[in-house]
Amino acid sequence: MTTGFIHHPASLLHDMGDDHPESPARLQAILDRLKSSGVWQKLDVYLAPMAEDRHLLTVHLPRYLEQVRRLAPKHGLVHAGPDTLMGPHSLEAALRSAGSGIQAVDGIMTHLYQNAFCATRPPGHHAEPGTTMGFCFFHNVAVAARYLQREYGVRRLAIIDFDVHQGNGTAEVFRGDPDVLFISSFQHPFYPHSHWQADRSNLLYSPLPAYSGGELLRQIWTDDWQPALREHSPEFILLSAGFDAHREDPLAELEWTTDDYRWLTREIMTEAQTGGARGRVISFLEGGYNTHALADSVQAHIEELVVAGHPEY
Numbered sequence: 001m002t003t004g005f006i007h008h009p010a011s012l013l014h015d016m017g018d019d020h021p022e023s024p025a026r027l028q029a030i031l032d033r034l035k036s037s038g039v040w041q042k043l044d045v046y047l048a049p050m051a052e053d054r055h056l057l058t059v060h061l062p063r064y065l066e067q068v069r070r071l072a073p074k075h076g077l078v079h080a081g082p083d084t085l086m087g088p089h090s091l092e093a094a095l096r097s098a099g100s101g102i103q104a105v106d107g108i109m110t111h112l113y114q115n116a117f118c119a120t121r122p123p124g125h126h127a128e129p130g131t132t133m134g135f136c137f138f139h140n141v142a143v144a145a146r147y148l149q150r151e152y153g154v155r156r157l158a159i160i161d162f163d164v165h166q167g168n169g170t171a172e173v174f175r176g177d178p179d180v181l182f183i184s185s186f187q188h189p190f191y192p193h194s195h196w197q198a199d200r201s202n203l204l205y206s207p208l209p210a211y212s213g214g215e216l217l218r219q220i221w222t223d224d225w226q227p228a229l230r231e232h233s234p235e236f237i238l239l240s241a242g243f244d245a246h247r248e249d250p251l252a253e254l255e256w257t258t259d260d261y262r263w264l265t266r267e268i269m270t271e272a273q274t275g276g277a278r279g280r281v282i283s284f285l286e287g288g289y290n291t292h293a294l295a296d297s298v299q300a301h302i303e304e305l306v307v308a309g310h311p312e313y
């Protein structure tokens with residue numbers, strides 16, 4: 001057993017303009033680093049298929065799918081939201097981002113690999129059922145969660161979101177769903193300024209003040225996240241893996257380090273292996289806007305997935 005790595009060249013063609021932080025250079029830096037560091041050779045690499053309407057409609061509204069398709073331009077850029085743009089390749093990239101989770105679920109459930117990293121863009125955790133938001137078109141994690149439940153009957157899930165921004169889309173989809181425990185850390189107060197109060201029993205939020213650093217992360221893991229995971233005992237864990245809490249990141253101020261990401265990933269994987277998830281974890285790339293820090297952090301994160309999926313490394 002090993003680690004699946006799901007990507008597609010279309011992810012590199014979705015381009016929202018030279019000044020946009022969510023750029024193809026982010027993914028290119030990750031691919032370059034994995035290849036130059038030798039991690040690439042340890043991965044089981046697959047191309048992301050396009051998600052089909054039957055997958056997307058488990059999360060998104062029919063009129064929203066029509067709206068996104070209608071908006072997709074043949075040339076140039078159009079606004080799909082205040083901070084989210086579409087070019088000629090964006091629709092395909094968004095469909096393949098959502099499809100990456102379908103591939104990862106199938107791969108793990110049919111024992112092709114033990115866990116997986118979806119290295120696609122656009123990201124997904126800000127997308128709501130009827131709204132493009134925060135660089136996100138389709139909610140990749142939610143689409144995979146619903147696919148796991150419907151296709152494979154895996155009911156009890158945990159979604160852990162450690163992106164520096166609150167996953168408002170995830171909250172919107174799963175709020176009040178007793179089968180899905182949604183755990184989220186985020187800088188507060190901060191974008192998206194919504195869904196920051198855990199007002200249902202399946203939500204566990206850890207709002208963190210700016211400059212709080214990795215020590216507080218370790219504390220919330222031990223005090224809150226680990227006990228909640230053990231109590232919920234998920235059969236499968238999905239990660240919204242944003243790396244924009246890194247101290248080098250230009251968009252936020254949480255001051256985490258690459259070692260903090262490595263530590264957190266190791267803790268999550270240990271919990272996944274000893275609990276009911278039996279090591280089944282899919283991690284989805286969300287944010288992370290300093291390409292060097294992003295490459296460092298993703299490398300550390302994937303190395304821990306590889307160790308968990310393939311103990312002899």
Ligand SMILES: [Zn+2]
Pocket residue numbers: 163164165242244286287288
């Ligand atoms: Zn983010």
